[in-house]
């Protein structure tokens with residue numbers, strides 16, 4: 001555990017055929033998406049911003065909803081593209097070595113980079129869809145933002161009039177049990193568990209690392225900051241994700 005990508009990769013990594021990847025905010029910061037919880041995170045600098053993604057405030061306060069829609073519009077209009085880290089994981093799938101790609105991110109950048117939607121498990125949901133909090137009807141974020149642009153500051157569900165929200169897991173909202181179960185199954189079934197750009201401090205997702213290790217998988221952590229699972233890991237890498245991942249996965253020239 002030196003923090004650098006080893007010059008000679010261990011056999012257990014080069015021979016791994018069922019790699020389960022878990023990604024967090026750190027893989028998307030190179031794409032210009034802010035890390036909400038990090039030292040310079042949005043919520044760390046502006047605790048009020050957290051209300052926009054806290055269910056009780058969102059449901060109770062139309063003004064919070066209006067601000068949330070404006071924030072969503074800003075996020076969608078930004079020039080956000082996948083980076084070298086996302087592309088390396090799409091390449092890993094092309095090699096036939098990717099078992100599952102679990103992500104805490106809601107930005108859809110893994111799919112944009114070419115990862116198959118059926119292999120991407122979005123445990124915190126996606127900003128590309130909206131869901132009605134009353135009838136659970138789903139539509140695209142684009143169609144909801146078109147209504148915002150057309151003058152509806154807080155568009156309601158077209159079926160039942162309920163409150164619409166991005167299909168992301170807000171604070172105070174349960175994770176999707178089916179997605180979580182699929183993630184746990186992949187963690188238990190992999191030969192290498194690769195955690196990338198996540199502080200591994202948000203449960204229950206952080207517990208996937210323990211499931212993988214307890215099931216006999218090797219654990220690799222790629223993160224700029226220490227995580228609670230570094231001692232458990234077989235390899236810890238602190239180098240930037242965009243350069244570290246292609247080398248770790250044998251994809252660099």
Ligand SMILES: [Zn+2]
Nearest residue numbers: 132135157160
């Ligand atoms: Zn509805």
